[in-house]
Amino acid sequence: MINMDKLVDVENSTQSKQVFWDQDIYDRELERIFGRCWLFLAHESQLEKPGDFFTTKMGEDSVIVVRHTDGSLKAFLNSCTHRGNSVCTADSGNSKSFVCNYHGWVFGTDGALVDVPLKEKCYHDELDMSKLSLPSVRVESYRGFVFGCFDETAPSLADFLGDWGWYLDTWMVGAGEGVELIGPPMKSILKCNWKVPAENFVGDGYHVGWTHASALEMLGGELGALAGNRANMPFDELGIQVTTRHGHGFGVIDHAAIGIHEKREGYAKFLQQTLPVVAEKLGQPRANIYDGHWNCTTFPNCSFLYGTNIFKVWHPRGPHEIEVWSWVIVHKDMDDETKKEVVKQAVRSFGTAGTLESDDGDNMVNSTRNNQGGHTRSNNMDSRMGVGHEGPHPDYPGIVGSSFIGETSYRGFYRFYQEIMSAESWDEIRANDEQWADCFPNKDYWKDRLAAKSKGGDQ
Amino acid sequence: MHNIEAKERVSMALHYDLSQHSYQEASLLQNREFSTWLETFVAKDVHYWMPVVERRYVKDKRSEPTPYDMAIFNDNYDEVKQRVDRLGTGTVWMENPPSSVRYLITNIEAFHTDKENEFVVLSNFAIIRNRSQLEHSEHVGCRRDVLRKVGDGYQLVRRKITLDARVTEDKNLYIFF
Numbered sequence: 024m025i026n027m028d029k030l031v032d033v034e035n036s037t038q039s040k041q042v043f044w045d046q047d048i049y050d051r052e053l054e055r056i057f058g059r060c061w062l063f064l065a066h067e068s069q070l071e072k073p074g075d076f077f078t079t080k081m082g083e084d085s086v087i088v089v090r091h092t093d094g095s096l097k098a099f100l101n102s103c104t105h106r107g108n109s110v111c112t113a114d115s116g117n118s119k120s121f122v123c124n125y126h127g128w129v130f131g132t133d134g135a136l137v138d139v140p141l142k143e144k145c146y147h148d149e150l151d152m153s154k155l156s157l158p159s160v161r162v163e164s165y166r167g168f169v170f171g172c173f174d175e176t177a178p179s180l181a182d183f184l185g186d187w188g189w190y191l192d193t194w195m196v197g198a199g200e201g202v203e204l205i206g207p208p209m210k211s212i213l214k215c216n217w218k219v220p221a222e223n224f225v226g227d228g229y230h231v232g233w234t235h236a237s238a239l240e241m242l243g244g245e246l247g248a249l250a251g252n253r254a255n256m257p258f259d260e261l262g263i264q265v266t267t268r269h270g271h272g273f274g275v276i277d278h279a280a281i282g283i284h285e286k287r288e289g290y291a292k293f294l295q296q297t298l299p300v301v302a303e304k305l306g307q308p309r310a311n312i313y314d315g316h317w318n319c320t321t322f323p324n325c326s327f328l329y330g331t332n333i334f335k336v337w338h339p340r341g342p343h344e345i346e347v348w349s350w351v352i353v354h355k356d357m358d359d360e361t362k363k364e365v366v367k368q369a370v371r372s373f374g375t376a377g378t379l380e381s382d383d384g385d386n387m388v389n390s391t392r393n394n395q396g397g398h399t400r401s402n403n404m405d406s407r408m409g410v411g412h413e414g415p416h417p418d419y420p421g422i423v424g425s426s427f428i429g430e431t432s433y434r435g436f437y438r439f440y441q442e443i444m445s446a447e448s449w450d451e452i453r454a455n456d457e458q459w460a461d462c463f464p465n466k467d468y469w470k471d472r473l474a475a476k477s478k479g480g481d482q
Numbered sequence: 483m484h485n486i487e488a489k490e491r492v493s494m495a496l497h498y499d500l501s502q503h504s505y506q507e508a509s510l511l512q513n514r515e516f517s518t519w520l521e522t523f524v525a526k527d528v529h530y531w532m533p534v535v536e537r538r539y540v541k542d543k544r545s546e547p548t549p550y551d552m553a554i555f556n557d558n559y560d561e562v563k564q565r566v567d568r569l570g571t572g573t574v575w576m577e578n579p580p581s582s583v584r585y586l587i588t589n590i591e592a593f594h595t596d597k598e599n600e601f602v603v604l605s606n607f608a609i610i611r612n613r614s615q616l617e618h619s620e621h622v623g624c625r626r627d628v629l630r631k632v633g634d635g636y637q638l639v640r641r642k643i644t645l646d647a648r649v650t651e652d653k654n655l656y657i658f659f
Contacts, residue, residue: 114536114648206552207536211650236573241564251573346649351552367556375554376532376655378568384653385576 025051031441033462036410036430037403038437043216044394048444049342055444056323057082060269061163061170061183063325063336064088064098066350068167068203074117074132080338080346081171086160087111087121088169091132096164098171099134099157110157114207121157134159166195167203176449186420187271187321193309194329197301198293200355204334205366208348209375215387217324217339218440220347223383224318224326224335225272226264226432229408234386238283238378245282246316262315262427264409265419266435268459270322270443274427279316280330283379284368289361293354308418320432322439327352332365333373343391349374406433414468415460422463425472431463438462483529483549484642486628488593488602500592500603500629503636508585511658516566519658525630525637530557532643532659554655555643565656576656581613583657589624599631600639611657619652621645625659 025047030039042048065077065088076089078101085101087110101109103123110121110130120137121130129138134157142150160171163180165188170180181188195202213220223230232239232249239250248254262279266272280294281287294314302310316330327334329352338346351369353362372379394400409429416423424431438459446452492500503523510519532555533547549556557565568574589606609621628640643659 112537113539113542116539116542118539207534209534209552209554209650210648211652211654213653234575237568237571237575240571240573241568363550366552370553370556371561375650376657378565378656381576381654381656382574388653 025444027441027445030444031437032403033434033438033441036407036434037405040394040400040402040404042440043219043391044342044400046342049339051444053082053339055446056440057173057339059172059174059177059443059449060323061172061177061180062323063321064162064169064171066167066204067096067164067169068355069115069206070096070169072117074119075115076111076118076121076132077115078111078113079336079348081160081173082339084173085109086171087157088162088171089118089132093133096162096169097133098160098162098169099130100160102157103128103130104136104155104157130157166191167201168195174449178449178453183269184271184321185269186267187269189420190265190267190273190309190312193301193305193313194354197305197309197313198297198354199300202352202354204350205353205362206350208350209370210349211347211375212340212344213347213384213387214344215391216342217337217345219387219390220335220337220345220383221320221322221324221326222433222436223387224328225270225320225436226266226274226318226430228262228264228274228276228318228427228429230386234382235379238372238382241378242283242285242372244285245279246276258426258428259412263312263416263419264413264424264427264429264431265421266424266432266438267421268439268456270436270439271320272421272432272435273317273319274424274429274432275312275315275317276427277312277315280314282316283331283372284365285371286364286368289358289364290368293357293361297354318427320436322436328373331372332369333377335373347375406430406437410434411465412468413463414465416469417473422460423469425468434462484531484626484628484640486595486600486602486640488595488604490594492592492594492601496601497590497592500601500636501590503629504587504590504603504605507638508587512583512585514569514580516569516658520563520566522635523638524559524562525632525639526559528557528559528562528638528640530555530562530638530641530643532556532645532655535644535648537648554645555659565658576613579614581611581657584610584612586610595628597630601629601631601636603627603629607659609657609659611652621650621652621655621657621659622647623659 062081070090073090073092087101088098091097103110105128108123108125110123127140131137136152136155232252236251239247262276264274281290301313320326324337332352334350334352336348351366353365409424412425413431533553586608587605591604593602606624611619623645626642629636630639
């Protein structure tokens with residue numbers, strides 16, 4: 024029997040280590056999280072022409088995303104409605120139809136069954152093909168990012184993202200023509216629970232200085248000072264951390280967007296030119312975070328770093344293993360040379376052989392694997408950093424933490440994790456829309472802090 | 483960049499020389515003598531490249547990856563040097579205790595090129611990494627190198643690494659190929 028209140032203690036900011044290990048918890052995650060949330064599928068830039076397709080996963084389900092002949096985007100399960108074999112075995116491509124290798128059933132780019140070998144003679148013309156389409160998945164896009172959802176009762180993608188979309192717009196639409204993803208994705212296996220990297224990206228500014236000491240020391244630059252946590256830095260003045268409805272969240276290190284790019288002239292110039300555009304289009308609060316370095320997770324399993332520009336999906340493969348897929352984010356209106364350099368820098372730091380990526384794997388694997396031990400697993404994990412130093416902010420939606428080093432968005436992630444794992448339906452979740460942030464009780468944190476600051480400034 | 487044409491096969495003596503060079507290189511890497519490897523075996527104008535290769539249908543007409551596309555390694559000399567330097571910082575927690583990395587280099591074929599002092603060398607590799615207690619990973623693929631005769635030895639000018647696996651079954655590829 025899964026007791027979510029016991030597994031995630033919102034009041035005391037702890038989580039049971041069982042959430043990284045137990046099969047029954049994982050099975051419920053597939054049903055209630057991966058079965059009900061919007062999951063990243065592809066970017067529209069990968070699917071421009073009719074017939075362009077990309078094969079991916081939603082939880083453990085294999086899914087094809089395709090541009091249909093009428094121009095719309097479709098997604099459906101990659102499993103023949105006859106005996107279940109795959110109907111597409113390539114990573115991507117362009118195709119008029121998908122043909123099952125087993126008996127030759129043919130499906131159109133809308134998933135409809137369009138041909139069955141020997142249907143007149145062997146099915147005696149009695150097969151109702153209209154009832155044998157590939158099961159379809161809801162598809163919606165946000166600023167070119169295509170998501171799929173298995174649940175018809177889930178909110179729209181825009182509502183699911185909610186205030187998180189307000190932040191994403193900063194660079195998805197604020198700076199010009201928008202962004203695209205450069206692939207094909209790198210793919211690798213990491214033997215960890217999917218939530219370990221998801222929580223790390225949603226709000227772990229804390230590990231940067233220690234885990235990545237070697238890479239930061241070698242790279243130098245703005246973030247070099249963090250190496251080994253040696254520098255005495257005023258962390259509460261260097262950025263913020265945010266959690267929004269539905270568990271999304273991020274941390275931002277102010278003005279550090281290109282902090283780990285070695286060759287950066289093109290990107291620096293792009294940021295410089297577009298910063299005033301963001302301010303004019305979206306206002307100063309978002310301009311202030313536009314040139315920051317962002318670590319983010321869109322609940323549940325889509326994480327990225329804006330600034331470094333790596334974009335990742337953690338596909339679960341059981342409770343103890345994930346497939347990591349990594350693309351690079353570039354602005355469409357960057358010149359080709361700048362795009363190339365951004366791709367190179369992103370991959371060099373956070374690709375499969377990346378200098379920073381290589382620091383993270385062991386931590387994530389061991390944080391999972393150690394829970395094989397029952398005594399270990401009977402303990403809790405702690406995420407209380409910055410409790411009380413967070414609250415609603417006059418300029419930024421969601422709950423805003425005092426610093427990019429803090430665990431505000433960990434707490435937001437696991438608060439929603441507990442909510443969606445407990446809820447029988449989306450209606451139950453919707454009923455909490457007004458009071459979800461009650462677990463962050465210091466409503467006056469920013470009011471007091473900003474007042475103190477302006478008072479300090481007056482003196 | 484990596485399409486320097488392979489001409490006629492080299493002599494038995496030269497093939498022996500180039501093969502020994504490959505084994506020496508493997509020996510330096512598996513003995514963790516990365517700085518020596520970089521300084522003596524790698525040319526300043528090296529391009530060290532591992533493209534991402536998708537699984538595509540045979541009829542797919544899209545072009546092969548170029549160094550301008552997504553690649554796991556896409557390094558010039560300074561970037562290879564940074565990888566080496568990082569391993570020397572003393573704060574790469576993952577390499578303490580160090581991994582054991584074994585190189586099996588086979589199927590060496592060597593060819594002349596248009597330049598008298600440069601050779602195309604093809605090889606297959608199996609690189610096996612053992613770490614911690616039971617952690618074990620294998621990376622199999624091939625390399626297309628361009629080696630330049632420098633003094634008594636050779637230096638790496640181009641290396642295109644092709645992994646056979648689409649999905650890397652390892653937590654990272656922070657090893658030299």
